[in-house]
Amino acid sequence: MTTTPRSRTPLRSVATALAAAGLLTVTACGGATSEAPVAAPRAADGAAEAHPLTAADVDAWLDGYLPAVLEREGIPGATVSVVHDGEVVTARGFGWADRDDRVPVDPEDTLFRVGSVSKLFTATAVMQLVEDGEVDLDTDVATYVDVDLDRPVTLRHLLTHTGGFEERVAGLIEGPDAPVDLRESMTTDPPEQVFEPGTTPAYSNYGNALAGFVVEEVSGQPFEEYVAEHVLAPAGMTSSTFAQPLPPELADRLAAGYAAPTGPPTAFETVGTAPAGALTASATDMARFMLAQLDDDGPLLDAATRDEMLAPALGEDDLGGLARANRMTLGWFDRSRGGHRIVEHGGDTTVFHTDLALWPEEGSGIFVSVNGTGREPTSTLGLREGLIDGFADRYHPGDEPAPAADPGRAAEQAEALTGSWTTSRTIRSNFLAAVYATSSTTITAEGDGRVLVSPGPNAAEPVLFEPVGDWTWREVGGSKTIAARVVDGEVEAIGYDAAFAFLPATTDRAAAVPVLGASLLVLVLAGLAGTATALVRWVRRRRGAEVADRTRTERVLRVLTGVGIASAVVAAVGWVVVVTGVMGFAPPSTGVIRGVQLLQLLALLAVVPAAWRAVDAVRRRRGLLRVLGPVVVTVALVGLGWVAVSLRLLAPDITY
Numbered sequence: 229m230t231t232t233p234r235s236r237t238p239l240r241s242v243a244t245a246l247a248a249a250g251l252l253t254v255t256a257c258g259g260a261t262s263e264a265p266v267a268a269p270r271a272a273d274g275a276a277e278a279h280p281l282t283a284a285d286v287d288a289w290l291d292g293y294l295p296a297v298l299e300r301e302g303i304p305g306a307t308v309s310v311v312h313d314g315e316v317v318t319a320r321g322f323g324w325a326d327r328d329d330r331v332p333v334d335p336e337d338t339l340f341r342v343g344s345v346s347k348l349f350t351a352t353a354v355m356q357l358v359e360d361g362e363v364d365l366d367t368d369v370a371t372y373v374d375v376d377l378d379r380p381v382t383l384r385h386l387l388t389h390t391g392g393f394e395e396r397v398a399g400l401i402e403g404p405d406a407p408v409d410l411r412e413s414m415t416t417d418p419p420e421q422v423f424e425p426g427t428t429p430a431y432s433n434y435g436n437a438l439a440g441f442v443v444e445e446v447s448g449q450p451f452e453e454y455v456a457e458h459v460l461a462p463a464g465m466t467s468s469t470f471a472q473p474l475p476p477e478l479a480d481r482l483a484a485g486y487a488a489p490t491g492p493p494t495a496f497e498t499v500g501t502a503p504a505g506a507l508t509a510s511a512t513d514m515a516r517f518m519l520a521q522l523d524d525d526g527p528l529l530d531a532a533t534r535d536e537m538l539a540p541a542l543g544e545d546d547l548g549g550l551a552r553a554n555r556m557t558l559g560w561f562d563r564s565r566g567g568h569r570i571v572e573h574g575g576d577t578t579v580f581h582t583d584l585a586l587w588p589e590e591g592s593g594i595f596v597s598v599n600g601t602g603r604e605p606t607s608t609l610g611l612r613e614g615l616i617d618g619f620a621d622r623y624h625p626g627d628e629p630a631p632a633a634d635p636g637r638a639a640e641q642a643e644a645l646t647g648s649w650t651t652s653r654t655i656r657s658n659f660l661a662a663v664y665a666t667s668s669t670t671i672t673a674e675g676d677g678r679v680l681v682s683p684g685p686n687a688a689e690p691v692l693f694e695p696v697g698d699w700t701w702r703e704v705g706g707s708k709t710i711a712a713r714v715v716d717g718e719v720e721a722i723g724y725d726a727a728f729a730f731l732p733a734t735t736d737r738a739a740a741v742p743v744l745g746a747s748l749l750v751l752v753l754a755g756l757a758g759t760a761t762a763l764v765r766w767v768r769r770r771r772g773a774e775v776a777d778r779t780r781t782e783r784v785l786r787v788l789t790g791v792g793i794a795s796a797v798v799a800a801v802g803w804v805v806v807v808t809g810v811m812g813f814a815p816p817s818t819g820v821i822r823g824v825q826l827l828q829l830l831a832l833l834a835v836v837p838a839a840w841r842a843v844d845a846v847r848r849r850r851g852l853l854r855v856l857g858p859v860v861v862t863v864a865l866v867g868l869g870w871v872a873v874s875l876r877l878l879a880p881d882i883t884y
Contacts, residue, residue: 276625302489309515343575351559392421399500440503468509485579518593550723552711566626581608638677638695649730750864792834799827
């Protein structure tokens with residue numbers, strides 16, 4: 229249920245699936261390439277002129293954008309609703325709810341899975357309990373639920389994605405018959421807290437679902453029932469539900485979801501952590517939710533609670549310099565643009581991709597959801613970004629504040645950002661750490677205070693940022709901001725996109741991929757050479773030629789080393805299969821994972837016979853080549869063992 233694209237090596241493509249398509253991710257609107265709708269025209273003085281926010285204008289604008297993008301990107305259908313000034317301006321369906329049977333999308337009747345947009349409903353439910361005095365935002369959640377966490381965490385932390393949790397993949401999206409048990413998913417082996425709560429944004433499905441578990445425990449109602457009674461019903465959302473599977477009266481209305489432009493639809497996706505992404509809704513129901521959120525005297529929250537929910541929830545006392553970038557509210561992402569405050573949330577399952585944005589001061593909102601992933605990992609990301617930004621520029625245009633940074637100081641600060649960085653949304657405790665070790669972001673200083681971020685935050689291509697304040701940069705020609713937290717003169721983190729941060733890439737993680745590649749190459753070549761040598765010796769013996777005998781020690785060490793080399797190569801293939809299965813939500817059994825770990829351990833243990841071979845060859849004066857071979861193999865096995873330990877491939881805990 230977050231974000232986005234990247235390179236195409238096997239492990240990196242897995243990381244892409246994690247970030248862009250599979251994890252009920254958050255942020256749509258990343259920065260992917262897409263043709264945006266036409267922006268608002270400019271007046272004679274250069275100021276942008278807003279179009280009238282009427283049904284006729286919005287419909288014409290949508291007709292000029294969505295059909296062409298759907299066709300180009302290979303996405304079957306889309307549903308959209310727009311609200312303004314207390315009214316539904318328009319609700320539209322585009323393309324096909326069922327591509328095979330040619331069933332068109334109906335904004336009233338067709339239902340879509342909205343992924344992490346569900347988190348807004350969970351946050352609303354929490355704020356209702358806050359308003360009623362049932363819970364406190366800054367009290368340890370252990371007061372309300374029996375969950376064994378590493379460190380105390382509050383509802384404020386959970387709603388701002390600063391609970392410190394590493395990512396959790398298991399059980400996130402499963403097949404149509406998978407059981408859903410919120411208590412079990414929250415209390416059974418929670419993910420490790422790798423950051424101090426309240427200090428480092430790190431998007432977490434587990435954290436939001438834990439907030440939903442608090443709602444369940446405090447209210448005494450199953451989460452789905454509480455939300456149905458206290459959020460969906462008051463908002464008038466009669467065609468929406470968190471229930472899984474869908475109730476019979478709604479099941480036939482769900483749009484088919486497509487993982488690719490061709491091929492059959494996918495089966496119903498069961499979200500294991502329901503509060504984080506299980507909502508199913510129509511576009512018109514989502515319009516009602518937007519109106520309820522925008523209404524000062526609305527049916528969900530009173531004005532003071534609603535305003536608290538929409539305000540930045542953590543300041544510099546908690547986040548340090550990261551507070552200068554876009555921040556999370558209590559559930560919403562800050563997407564402010566052109567001098568207008570915008571709050572937003574996006575979401576993805578493997579086949580449904582959604583975004584919702586509000587302009588609280590202007591009383592406007594837009595919702596969009598599509599039922600296909602498209603031709604490229606960034607297809608839906610670009611569509612949604614184009615739609616949200618196009619809506620902003622057309623109906624609420626404005627200019628970003630002028631940069632206010634000292635050029636000399638900005639250049640020094642830009643240099644301090646230069647280097648490799650990894651995302652705070654990570655896994656560190658188990659074998660999936662290898663996925664994150666393969667992906668990094670490079671920041672380079674341009675010499676004039678500007679920095680180039682490659683790839684850009686939630687983007688497929690590099691993004692250039694210009695200095696706009698102390699340790700703060702804004703996207704050139706855009707509205708995204710990044711800001712650094714500096715401790716004792718060192719950049720400790722760079723905040724971006726409200727719920728994420730860049731962290732310095734550690735030396736071991738940066739070196740892991742090249743060491744892994746070099747070690748495997750050496751071992752494959754050594755294995756081929758050993759096989760070829762054995763074959764030549766066998767052929768020569770068959771022909772009666774004289775072949776030098778090896779000692780018993782040499783034969784044993786050679787066999788043991790060969791077993792280690794074979795184990796290393798097979799383990800590498802095994803890890804690709806395991807990780808691909810996990811990220812594709814078709815995880816292998818525990819036995820398979822343990823089997824791959826055993827092969828990895830055999831490869832590590834093979835260091836002993838390989839080193840012994842080298843020593844034995846030296847002692848017997850076997851010649852340079854006979855010594856060099858075992859030495860190189862030993863070094864490769866040591867390098868591979870270091871990678872296995874560094875990336876947690878041998879970690880006893882395989883809970884992911």
